[in-house]
Amino acid sequence: MCEYPIYVKALIKRQQGRIQESLQLFQAATALNPHNVANLKQVGRSLYLLGKHKAAVDVYDEAQRVSTAEDWEIWHNKGLCHMYLKQYDESVECFRSANDVQRHDTTYRQMGKVFTLQERYQEAVDVYLEALEFSPDNPELLTTVGLLYLRMGENYRAFEYLGNSLSVDPRDAKTILAAGSIIQDHNDMDGALIKYRVAAVQTPNSAQLWNNVGMCFFGKRKYIASIACLKRALYLDPFEWIIAYNLGLVHLTTGQCASAFHFFSSSINLKPDFPAAYMYLAVTLARLDDFENACAAYDRAAEIDGGADFTIRLNYAITLFNGGDAERSRTQFAEFEKAWLAADEESRAADPDVETQAETLRRALGL
Amino acid sequence: MADDEDDPSSREISKCWLAMKALERHDLDECLEHCNAALEKNPYDQQMWYIKTRCLTLKNWIDDTELEEEGVAEVLMDEHATAAMPRPGTSLRRPGTRTQTGMPNQGIRPTTSSGRPTTGFLRPGTSTRPMTNKGGVEGAFRGNRPGTTRPVTTSGRLVRLGTASMLAEPGGPFINVDKLDLRKYAQRPALARVLCDYILHHDRNPKKAVELASLATVNAGFDDWWWKHRLGKGYYQLGLLRDAEKQFKSSIADMPTIDATLQLANVYIRLDQPASAIRVYRAGQTQFPGETSMLLGEARIHDALNDMAAGVALYKNVLQWDATNVEAIACMGAHHFYTDQPEIALRFYRRLLMMGVNNTELWNNLGLCCFYASQYDMTLHCFERALQLADDDNMADVWFNVGQVAIGIGDLNLAEQAFKIAVSVDANHSESFNNMGVLDLRAGKVDQAIANFQTAHELLEFAHEPLYNAALTAFKLGQFQRAFEKVEKALENFPEHEDSLELRRQLVQHFNLL
Numbered sequence: 001m002c003e004y005p006i007y008v009k010a011l012i013k014r015q016q017g018r019i020q021e022s023l024q025l026f027q028a029a030t031a032l033n034p035h036n037v038a039n040l041k042q043v044g045r046s047l048y049l050l051g052k053h054k055a056a057v058d059v060y061d062e063a064q065r066v067s068t069a070e071d072w073e074i075w076h077n078k079g080l081c082h083m084y085l086k087q088y089d090e091s092v093e094c095f096r097s098a099n100d101v102q103r104h105d106t107t108y109r110q111m112g113k114v115f116t117l118q119e120r121y122q123e124a125v126d127v128y129l130e131a132l133e134f135s136p137d138n139p140e141l142l143t144t145v146g147l148l149y150l151r152m153g154e155n156y157r158a159f160e161y162l163g164n165s166l167s168v169d170p171r172d173a174k175t176i177l178a179a180g181s182i183i184q185d186h187n188d189m190d191g192a193l194i195k196y197r198v199a200a201v202q203t204p205n206s207a208q209l210w211n212n213v214g215m216c217f218f219g220k221r222k223y224i225a226s227i228a229c230l231k232r233a234l235y236l237d238p239f240e241w242i243i244a245y246n247l248g249l250v251h252l253t254t255g256q257c258a259s260a261f262h263f264f265s266s267s268i269n270l271k272p273d274f275p276a277a278y279m280y281l282a283v284t285l286a287r288l289d290d291f292e293n294a295c296a297a298y299d300r301a302a303e304i305d306g307g308a309d310f311t312i313r314l315n316y317a318i319t320l321f322n323g324g325d326a327e328r329s330r331t332q333f334a335e336f337e338k339a340w341l342a343a344d345e346e347s348r349a350a351d352p353d354v355e356t357q358a359e360t361l362r363r364a365l366g367l
Numbered sequence: 368m369a370d371d372e373d374d375p376s377s378r379e380i381s382k383c384w385l386a387m388k389a390l391e392r393h394d395l396d397e398c399l400e401h402c403n404a405a406l407e408k409n410p411y412d413q414q415m416w417y418i419k420t421r422c423l424t425l426k427n428w429i430d431d432t433e434l435e436e437e438g439v440a441e442v443l444m445d446e447h448a449t450a451a452m453p454r455p456g457t458s459l460r461r462p463g464t465r466t467q468t469g470m471p472n473q474g475i476r477p478t479t480s481s482g483r484p485t486t487g488f489l490r491p492g493t494s495t496r497p498m499t500n501k502g503g504v505e506g507a508f509r510g511n512r513p514g515t516t517r518p519v520t521t522s523g524r525l526v527r528l529g530t531a532s533m534l535a536e537p538g539g540p541f542i543n544v545d546k547l548d549l550r551k552y553a554q555r556p557a558l559a560r561v562l563c564d565y566i567l568h569h570d571r572n573p574k575k576a577v578e579l580a581s582l583a584t585v586n587a588g589f590d591d592w593w594w595k596h597r598l599g600k601g602y603y604q605l606g607l608l609r610d611a612e613k614q615f616k617s618s619i620a621d622m623p624t625i626d627a628t629l630q631l632a633n634v635y636i637r638l639d640q641p642a643s644a645i646r647v648y649r650a651g652q653t654q655f656p657g658e659t660s661m662l663l664g665e666a667r668i669h670d671a672l673n674d675m676a677a678g679v680a681l682y683k684n685v686l687q688w689d690a691t692n693v694e695a696i697a698c699m700g701a702h703h704f705y706t707d708q709p710e711i712a713l714r715f716y717r718r719l720l721m722m723g724v725n726n727t728e729l730w731n732n733l734g735l736c737c738f739y740a741s742q743y744d745m746t747l748h749c750f751e752r753a754l755q756l757a758d759d760d761n762m763a764d765v766w767f768n769v770g771q772v773a774i775g776i777g778d779l780n781l782a783e784q785a786f787k788i789a790v791s792v793d794a795n796h797s798e799s800f801n802n803m804g805v806l807d808l809r810a811g812k813v814d815q816a817i818a819n820f821q822t823a824h825e826l827l828e829f830a831h832e833p834l835y836n837a838a839l840t841a842f843k844l845g846q847f848q849r850a851f852e853k854v855e856k857a858l859e860n861f862p863e864h865e866d867s868l869e870l871r872r873q874l875v876q877h878f879n880l881l
Contacts, residue, residue, distance in 0.1 A: 014878050017855065019848040049877065051846030084845040106880075128549045173865075203865045205475065226552050231739065238774045239809065251741075262776065269777025353720070 003032045007039065010046075019049045037067040037074075044077060053081040072101040080110060088114050105135050112144065121152050139169040147178055157183050173199040173206070181212055189219045207237030215246055223254050241270035245277050251278060259286045274306035279312045282319065291323045302335075310339035314354060318361055330365055333358075386418045390425075398422045413558070420561045427532045427569045431600070432629040432660065457642050459671050476705045477798075478829055486678075487701030488694040525604060527559060529571030529674045544575050553582035563597050567604075576603035592622035599630060608634050623654045624659070632664055641668045657688045663695065675702060691722055700732065709739035727757040733766050738772050746772060764794035770802060779806060797827035804836060816840060824856075831861035838870055847877055 010025035023046035030039040040063035047056035060078045067074070079094030095111040098104070108131030115124035128145045135141065142165035149158035162179040165172070180195040193216050199209055214229030215367035230247045237243065248263035264281040271277070278301035285294035299317040305312055320329035336358065340348070348354075382405045389398035402419035404413055477485055530606035544566055552559045559579060566576040580601060584594040599614030618624070628651035635644035648665040655661065666681035677704050677852035685695040700715035713736040719729055734749030750772070753765045770785030783806050789799040804819030817840055823833035851874045857867045 017848070017851040017874075017878060018877075019851075048501060049847040051841075051844060051848070158490065166650075205865060228707055232776070235739070236769075239805075240776075244777065256741075258743075262741070262743055266777030269779070356587070 003029050003036070003039075006032070007042070010042065013250060014046070014049070019046055022046055023050065023137060035066060035194045037063050039072065040066060041071075041074060044074075048077060048081055048084075051084075053084045057081045057085075071143060072098040072104065072107070075101065076104065076107050076110070078106070079087060079114075079240065083110065083114050083117075084196070088118055095322065103134065105131055105138060105141065109141065109144070116148070121148055124148055125279075137168055139165045139172060139175070142168070143175045143178070146175070147304075150178055150182070155185060158182060171198065171202065172211075173203045177206075177212065184212060184216055184219065187219065189216045192216050205236055207233045207240055207243065209233075210236065211240070211243045214250075218246070218250050218253075223250055226250050227254075233357065237273075239270060241267045241274070241277075245274070245280075248277075248280060248284070250286075251283055257284050260284045273304055275301045275312060278304065279309075279315060283315055286319045286322070291319075294319055295323075308339065308342075310336050310343055311351075313339055314358055314361070318357065321361060321364060326365060329361075330367070333361060333365060333367070372476070383418070384416055386422075390418060390422055392870055393425070395422050395426045399426075404584050417558065417561055419541060420565045420639075421543060424561065424564045424568045427528070429528075429568075432626060432633070457640075457672075459636065459639050459641055459668075470879075485701065486667075487697035487699070501518065525571040525573075529569070532569055532571075540570075541572075544570055544572060547577045548574070549582055553579060553586050556583070556587070559583050560593065563594075563701075567600060571604075573601040575605035577605065590621060590843070592618045592624070592627075595621065596624065596627045596630075598798065599627070599634075603630060603637075608638055612638075623651070625651065625655055628654070629660060629664060632661075636668070641672055644668055645808045659685045659689045659692055659695075662688075665694070666695075666698070670698070678702075693719065693724060700736075704732070704736060704739075709736045712736045713740055725756070727753045727765060730756065731768055734772070735768055740773060743776075759792065762797065762798040763789040766792065767796060767799050767802070770799065774802075779809070782806060797823045797830065799831070800826065801830070801833045801836065804833070808836075808840065814842065815843070829860055831857040831864055831867065834860065835864065835867050835870075842870060842874070847874055850874060851878075 006025050010022040010029065013019075013022035013025060023043065025044055026039060026042045030036070030043055031328070033039060040059060044056045044059035046064060047053075047059060057078055060074050060081070060173045061098055063074050064071075075094050075098035079091045079098060082088070082091035082094060089101060092111060092112050095107050095114070098107045099111075108127055112124045112127045114130070117123070125145060125148050128141055128148065132141055133147065142161050146158045146160075146162035146165060149155075149161065159179065159182045162182070165175045166179060170176070176195050176199040180192040180199070183195065186194040193213065195230045196209060196213050196216070199206070200213075203209060210229050210233035214233060216225045217223075217226035217229060227247065227250055230243055230250065233240070234243045234247065244263045244267035246259045248267060249262035251257070251263060261281065261284045264277055264284060267274070267277050268281065278297050280302065282294045283295035285291075285297060295316075298312065300320065301312045302316070313332050317332035317336055320326075320332060340358070382401050386398050386401035386405070389395070389401060398418065398794070399422055402415050402422060402553070405415040406419065409415075417509040434764050457818065502602035526656050528792070542562070542565065547562075552562055563576055563579050563583070563871065566572050566579065577598060580594050580598040584591060584598060587594055595614045597710045599611045599618060602608070602614060612631065612634045615627050618627045619631065628647060632644040632647045632651075635641070635647060645665055645668055648661045648668075651658065651661045652665075662681050662685045666678045669675070669678035679699065682698050682702075685692050686699070689695075696719050700719070702712075703709070703715065704712035713733065716729060716736060720733070730749050730753035734746050734753060737743070737745040737749055743868050750765060750769050754762065755787035757765050764788035766785050770782045770789065773779070773782035773785055783803065786799040786803045786806070786833045789796050790803070800819045800823035804816040804823065807813075807816035807819060819838060820833045820837035820840070824837065827833070834853045834857035838850045838857060841847075841850035841853060850870070854874065857864060858871065
């Protein structure tokens with residue numbers, strides 16, 4: 001029996017996707033030569049691929065005992081196993097040790113992933129940025145950093161990284177989608193649509209893509225096209241609450257309040273803690289002349305929101321005033337002004353309509 | 368009749384005339400009565416024999432231009448394969464190999480239990496696909512729906528029909544074909560023709576029919592289209608497709624008929640040569656413009672080849688000739704539904720309703736159209752109607768759709784209950800198992816979800832959804848081996864599925880890393 005051919009055969013089996021057989025071969029190779037670290041490492045990797053993470057960690061421990069030199073691969077793989085076992089601290093520790101031996105893109109990526117899983121975004125970004133220092137042209141890294149910045153709300157920097165990623169790999173659907181959404185946020189609908197067109201060829205069945213396209217059309221005031229796109233998105237992914245929410249918005253804008261109500265209510269059913277959905281539900285209900293329930297919805301929105309969003313208060317005040325309850329309207333208006341003063345410059349400038357509405361209401365209330 | 372009782376000859380004539388008239392009126396039972404009475408008196412009365420033969424043939428006649436279901440024997444012992452190599456786009460066996468841009472693919476338009484894209488109309492034979500080899504013997508025995516079986520052979524079913532029709536006759540079979548001297552009959556064209564039809568449609572004994580027809584066609588000097596046509600029919604039923612093809616072709620060359628054209632196309636479909644079948648239909652359409660059965664036949668082939676655009680054009684053409692064609696209306700409705708135009712689909716289905724079609728499937732489709740067209744108040748009423756009319760066969764489908772609607776309005780509890788009911792009605796309802804798995808996954812019950820996906824896959828081999836879902840779940844749990852197996856199978860069923868491709872890319876990356 002010869003060790004090396006078995007080893008190679010096992011590698012081939014793995015490439016064919018037959019992990020179980022490859023594990024047996026690696027084990028045979030290990031039995032022939034228990035002191036070869038390479039064999040042990042492969043056994044560990046096979047176990048990891050089969051989802052037996054605990055056993056894999058044991059094997060890697062054994063490999064570390066046998067091996068004479070420090071090996072980044074063992075540390076890296078051990079980190080992976082710990083990650084799947086949800087032992088995040090050990091996992092990060094392993095990845096750090098791996099990087100101390102030798103630095104690799106994958107290690108950084110996995111470490112970033114662990115931080116992302118724990119929702120420690122800033123640390124994750126730091127890890128990725130470190131990785132980018134020595135491989136600045138890796139489109140996946142660039143995209144991941146961009147997405148993280150997007151999640152942290154730093155759109156400008158996110159766009160920078162996504163743009164860099166796109167200049168390396170202009171056809172990656174995920175990057176296009178993220179970049180498009182930022183372009184869209186800056187009201188350049190046509191620019192975003194051009195980007196989406198590239199992505200649509202590759203992922204025609206992506207609900208997120210159709211959602212964004214639909215909202216582009218909404219921004220361009222092409223409501224029919226918008227509804228068509230959003231409906232297709234909802235058909236493809238009925239669990240996505242934001243599509244239902246967007247559909248509600250479009251229907252509310254076109255004055256089809258009954259339909260809007262249904263979409264808002266399904267959106268709330270799927271995600272019960274999004275204050276804006278309750279607010280728009282309340283607006284819809286007010287338009288449908290259901291004053292009582294509209295007030296209840298406003299109360300709920302304000303309760304979840306905790307007073308940060310002044311539009312909820314303003315809309316509540318307007319609805320109360322229209323419903324003839326000037327007394328409560330005044331209290332809500334006072335709340336609005338408090339929130340308005342607390343808000344920063346950017347969110348105040350986002351919608352000039354708020355100020356005019358507030359002014360009108362103030363005059364109407366006689367304040 | 369009581370008046371001229373003493374004049375035997377006049378009574379005889381009036382019996383014959385009455386029988387003829389009854390036959391004309393298609394009052395077959397009355398006709399049979401007259402014939403039996405007369406034949407009892409005189410068993411050698413040739414005209415009564417003629418009438419009775421016609422009458423029995425008509426009584427047992429079924430339209431055989433529609434493609435019938437293939438039997439196990441045909442599937443397993445198919446010797447007509449023109450090539451073992453895959454023929455993308457020109458074989459009915461691999462409908463997925465032809466997709467065109469702009470038309471809904473498998474991700475949007477679901478497939479039937481055998482992997483064909485769904486059309487608006489369920490027809491025998493077209494909802495199943497000729498088996499690919501991977502089904503093996505087990506696959507060959509499995510019927511249209513999970514849990515049912517196929518007939519052993521196509522002709523076996525015909526033979527059964529034949530015995531049934533013989534049993535229904537008092538006093539044994541009317542004509543004992545085995546004892547007849549066919550040579551003698553072949554010389555008398557008129558009698559031979561009724562006898563041939565009788566053998567084909569009443570006795571369902573294609574072997575004898577072929578014998579008679581081949582004798583007769585020799586007698587007719589090989590230039591009688593009628594005999595060639597019947598010969599082709601017999602060969603077709605015997606499974607001798609190449610001989611059938613020759614006879615039908617020759618018959619059409621002598622005298623183009625609709626029936627022969629349809630049969631010839633059926634031969635090509637059985638031979639898995641859709642392009643030839645389309646050619647035959649096209650030639651027939653120039654001969655018989657406005658013959659909807661040919662247009663429909665061609666449209667069905669386009670549908671089966673996943674070429675919806677061509678099919679839709681033909682359905683429109685059919686509706687121009689015949690505005691009440693149920694199949695064409697239903698297919699147009701389905702087409703519009705899957706191309707994001709539920710409002711237009713709704714109009715087609717309402718047309719069907721106005722034409723008097725009133726069944727579960729229609730109400731179910733109406734309910735879905737109403738839902739996607741945002742007419743919520745109508746949706747539940749439609750489903751209620753559908754459930755009222757439903758039986759065990761289709762109730763599960765309705766509940767499944769109720770579940771879909773429930774997901775659409777975000778009521779996940781109702782959805783889960785609906786799927787559970789669907790499964791309790793039909794324990795083989797794969798789609799419901801799949802969706803229950805997805806709901807379980809959302810609720811965090813991972814093990815249950817995996818089990819549900821597995822069940823869904825076992826019940827419905829040709830669907831990619833349960834496979835992809837199972838693969839993704841396994842991948843997230845870190846079981847790459849299982850994920851890889853599943854995703855490979857998913858891609859076999861739907862080669863362009865973007866998410867599966869992405870998943871496989873990631874898996875291969877994992878495997879290739881040293």
